[in-house]
Amino acid sequence: MDSKSNSYAEMQKSCQLELEKLKLEEETLVQDLNNLFSQKTFIEDKIKGLAKLVPTLKVIKHEAQDLVNTVNDISESSEKISGKIRSLDVARSRVTECQHRVSDLIDLEICSQGVQEAIMDSNYEKGAAHVHRFLSMDQTLLKRTANDMDTISNMLRSVRTLQDATSQLRAIVEHKFTEAVNTEDLVSIERFFKIFPLLGMHEEGIKEFCTYLRTKISVVADKNLKSAISAPLSDKRHGVIYADTLTLLFEGLARVIDTHQPLIETYYGPGRLISAVTILQKECDVQVKRVLLEWAKARQVNKKMQTINDLSRMSSSSSFSKLEKIDPKDLDILIGEITLMHFRSELYFKFIQRKIMADVEVGIPNANEKEKTLKLLEQLIKNSDLSQTKHELLSHYLRLEQYFMEESVAKAVAMDTLDQSQQTSSMVDDTFFIIRKCTRRSISTGSLDGICVNINNACRVLESDFCEILKSRLRQGYPSGYLDLTQAYNVLQTSIQQGRLQSGDTEQSRTAFIVALNNADSSTEYVDALCEHVLKEIEQALPNMNSNERGKLESCLSGLSSVTTNLKAIIDYGIQQLRSTAIKPRVNPWVDAFLNMNHHLTEDELNVYEAGESFVQSLIMNLETLLSSFKDILTSSNYDCFTQVLTTEVTQRFEKVILKSTFNRLGGLVLDKEVRTLAGYITTTTSWSVRDKFARLTQIATVLNLEQLSEIHDYWGNHDSALTWRLTPTELKGVLALRTDFKGDEIRRLKL
Secondary structure, eight states, X not given: OHHHHHHXXXXXXXXXXXXXXXXXXXXXXXXXXXXHHHTHHHHHHHHHHHHHHXXXXXXXXXXXXXXXXXXXXXXXXXXXXHHHHHHHHHHHHHHHHHHHHHHHHHHHHHHHHHHHHHHHTTOHHHHHHHHHHHHHSOHHXXXXXXXXXXXXXXXXXXXXXXXHHHHXXXXXXXXXXXXXXXXXXXXXXXXXXXXXXXXXXXXXXXXXXXXXXXXXXXXXXXXXXXXXXXOOTTOTTGGGHHHHHHHHHHHHHHHHHHHHHHHHHHHHOTTOHHHHHHHHHHHHHHHHHHHHHHHHHHHTHHHHHHHHHHHHHHHHTTOOOOSOOOOHHHHHHHHHHHHHHHHHHHHHHHHHHHHHHHHHHHHOOOHHHHHHHHHHHHHHHHHXXXXXXXXXXXXXXXXXXXXXXXXXXXXXXHTOOOXXXXXXXXXXXXXXXXXXXXXXXXXXXXXXXXXXXXXXXXXXHIIIIIHHHHHHHHHTOOOOOOSSHHHHHHHHHHHHHTTOOOOOOOHHHHHHHXXXXXXXXXXXXXXXXXXXXXXXXXXXXXXXXXXXXXXXXXXXXXXXXXXXXXXXXXXXXXXXXXXXXXXXXXXXXXXXXXXXXXXXXXXXXXXXXXXXXXXXXXXXXXXHHHHHHHHTTSOHHHHHHHHHHHHHXXXXXXXXXXXXXXXXXXXXXXXXXXXXXXXXXXXHHOSSOOTTTTHHHHHHHHHHTOSSGGGHHHHTTOTTOOOOOOSOHXXXXXXXXXXXXXXXXXXXXXXX
């Protein structure tokens, strides 16, 4: 019974679910019917509108069918017409081919009849014209014509006649051209040069003509070289006579190319200039080697290079050298001549590149052929002896320039003198004159690699030689005089702690120290100006630098900034030397006098104190004396640094002595006035702001000047206050404890 009742309950539940589902479907259907019924009017209107369109659609259907039929008819007609057009094209091409054949046959007959007559009459131009017409004929078309003709004996005879005439004319023209060259008959040379391309001998004609031009160039170059060798020492151009000889060679070659390029383009066609230049470049290489060989002998270049290398090797090995150094003045003219040679070579190569690239652009439309020709140009320049010679000249220049720079700077340092009216010595102007001269000379070579190497050498010389000299002079220290025994004792203790004793307080030592410090400061300005001017001059000399070359140059110039960093480190070192010997020994006792003053003042004592000479007045007078002794001898920048260090020393020492003292209300008032007076005075002595230096001291004075302890909240934690506290809460409570009239318990209870 129980199982039956359970089964019945499940069936009842299932039926109930199905009933609910059917009710939902019924409701949905009723809703849909209601929606459709509500749209009844709208749908009926649409149906009526569509019914009205049915006749129109039938008409459109018939018209569309007619259009399709018309298009099909037109398509069939077009196919028929295009077939006829193709037939006409075939016929036309055959007619054209026939015309070519007829024209070639007629011209073949005329040329075969006229060529021998022209040769017999020595009218080589006319004969070459007949041969040129024969060579321009389509040989394949001639063979096809021969196969199509029943009688071909006349045509074959004409072909053989013209072939024989071609060989004959080629031999005659070559022979006549050689005779004209031997007899220096310029008219005949030009005449037969123009005939070569008519006979299909483009390369042969250019080769023969350029070989002749080589002989003319050789004669002129030999004459110029002999003139250079025999030039007297009194000649004003004697120092650059070989550079002038090279220049004459390059100018002569450029003139030959300029003069004969129109002739080659007119009769041989554009795009063939590279063939002519390749031949002429061989003569250029020969003559350049001759000039450089005589130059090396006359200038004793190899001997000088060997001496410089030996000196460098012995210097690096620290061995005793018996070799006599070369005076850098003796190398000055030689280096100038090398730079001129290198620059002229660069100009010549740029001229060749410009000429050939312009010729290729006009004469070779095919991109692949153009690229191939430009690669030939690149190889021509790269593999030429002149290119190798140019690299050797640059190598010689860089080695000689390095020696010149090093020795000239060493001489400038050794001959250093001081004009009493100047703050710096002669070594600064002399050194940077040499660096600027060498840098400008490197720019005149026209080589970016040479410029970069020279700049790197300049940075090395400035850092390793020039800066080290300045630093070594500053290491001697500043021998300050002592105002009393206390100062002398303090300096003595400092010297012992640093492991050295001060040398005698001599005017000469002080002057050497100050001049070295001023030299370092002045040198930073020279380096900045050098970097700026060099960049402008390089951009003018090499306006077409790409991004990689510009990046290389900027990376090289960044080395000069490291020189500036090194010089600033030297200045900081020198200023710290002054701090330990000239500032600290004097400032400490001046400020320590504050400890001997009474800071618990009554009204009467305050009046007496203000009427007499106060502590700060004495301190300012002493500081004025110290600053005035350095103001005229230091550069403005060094003087500002000196003032900054002095201010730091005064404020730090003043803070220490304040923390060792105690104050009442009036004592704090006096301190606040003294701190403000001192800050006002130092502000007038320098162009830099000293507000930051006095921040802690001013805040200490402000706290000690409070009338009541509760006033501290008007400053501390007040967001409306413009005061940025440099004191920590612990330090602030320590300062408040210096006021004897403030209770310690109240100070400790302050919530800061």
